[in-house]
Amino acid sequence: MSDEQSAPVCYRHRNRETYLRCVRCDKPICADCRIDAPVGFQCPGCVAEGRKSMRKTRSAFGGRASTAFGGSSAGAAGTVTKVLIGLNVAMFILTLAVGGTAAITSSTQLHYALAEASVFQYGQGVFHTFANVELFGTMYSLPGVSTGGEYRMVTAMFLHFGAVHLLFNMVVLWILGRVLEKDLGSLRFLAVYLVSGLVGSVAVYVFTNPITLTAGASGAVYGLFGVLILVNRRLGRESSGIYVLLGINLVLTVVMGFSLAGHVGGLVGGLLCGAVLAFTPASQRKVLHWVGFAVILAMMVVLTMWRTDTLLTQFGVA
Known part of the structure; x- marks a missing residue:
C-alpha cells in the first residue's frame, strides 16, 4: 500500500x-x-x-469557578478544606505519638494553677509548646502569649483535646468548608478560616483567665458559620438550617463548659470577614477584600498589645 x-x-x-x-x-x-x-x-x-x-470565570466573591471541559478549580474541589483537615488530624496523631494515650481526654478545656508543673505533662510537650495559654515567669522555660509566645494563637487552632473534639470540628469543617471554598475560592476561604480562628484566639486571650489552656479549630469553624450566614444572604440562599445548627452548638458550648470566648470570638471574626466579602462592591473586591482582612488583623494586633500590657502590668512583669 x-x-x-x-x-x-x-x-x-x-x-x-x-x-x-x-x-x-x-x-x-x-x-x-x-x-x-x-x-x-x-x-x-x-x-x-x-x-x-x-477569561477566567469568577464566583460572586471573586473566587475562580470551575474551568472549561469538565475541569474544576481548587476551590470547587475543596482542596484547602481537605488540607486543613489533614493538618488537624496530623497534629492529633503527633500529640498521641509524643504523649501516648494520656493525650486523649474528654475535657475540652483544662484549667491549671500557675504553679502546677503538670500542665506540661499533657501531650508531653506538644500542648506545652503550641496550645494557647498564658503563663508568667520562667519556671516553664517556654513563653506564654504575653512574653513572646504570640504564635500560640495560631498553632492552638490545630490542636485538639481528644478524638471526639477533633471529630466534631472536622465534620463541621467538611460540611461548611466545601460550600464556602466553592463560593469564595481557595485563597479567600483560607484567609477567612485563619482570620476567624485568630479572632477566636484573641478573644480567649482578652476575656479569659490567663492560666486557661485552650486549643482546637472551634474558633475557625464558628467563623465559617458567620461567613456562610452573610454569603447566603448575599446570594439569596436559605440559612434557616445554619441558624438552627449554630444555635445548638452555642447551647452545647454553654452547657458543656466549652470555651465560650473562643467560640463567640470566632463567630464574630467570621461575621466580620463575611461583611467584608458581602458588602464590597464587585468592581473593587480584588483589592478591598484583602484590605478588609488586613484591617481585621490590625485590630487583633492592637487588642493583643493592649491585653499584653495590661497583664504584664497586673502581674508586675513590666
Missing part, C-alpha cells in the same frame, strides 16, 4: 492510526488524545491555547 493510501496517525502517538481530527487545527488525534468539545473533538494543544485566551 502506498503512503498516500495509508491511514493517518495521531500527531502525538505516531504508532496509532486514527480517522479522528481536531475541529480547530485539523490534526489527526487518537482516542486517548481527543477532548470532547461542544462540537466534535479538540486536541490537547488547542484546548491549552483556548484556556490561555479564555
